[in-house]
Amino acid sequence: MIRRSEDQWRELFEAHARSGLSVAAFCREKKLSANYFSLRRRQLLDESAKPKAKPFVAARVSALPLLTVIEVQAGAVRLRLPESVPAGWLVELVRGLSHADV
Numbered sequence: 001m002i003r004r005s006e007d008q009w010r011e012l013f014e015a016h017a018r019s020g021l022s023v024a025a026f027c028r029e030k031k032l033s034a035n036y037f038s039l040r041r042r043q044l045l046d047e048s049a050k051p052k053a054k055p056f057v058a059a060r061v062s063a064l065p066l067l068t069v070i071e072v073q074a075g076a077v078r079l080r081l082p083e084s085v086p087a088g089w090l091v092e093l094v095r096g097l098s099h100a101d102v
Contacts, residue, residue, distance in 0.1 A: 023037060069081060070085060
């Protein structure tokens with residue numbers, strides 16, 4: 001089997017779209033497996049739909065009169081937590097926020 005780069009696969013998908021042929025006919029002509037062609041197309045479409053970078057969660061410690069707080073911001077959500085919050089809990093919170101659609 002010939003190993004192709006992602007760009008080469010995308011070129012094949014574009015060539016197929018321009019050809020007007022069915023997947024089976026196009027793959028016969030190019031000597032490709034129709035099942036593998038369809039699988040790669042689904043995989044690359046799924047990859048392109050995923051976000052490229054993980055969201056950024058900002059956290060900072062600020063001193064307010066009589067209270068030191070940790071401020072966590074993810075998108076429009078801003079949380080102010082007392083500095084006494086256990087570090088492990090805060091790590092899990094930030095990890096959860098970085099995977100959430102905020």
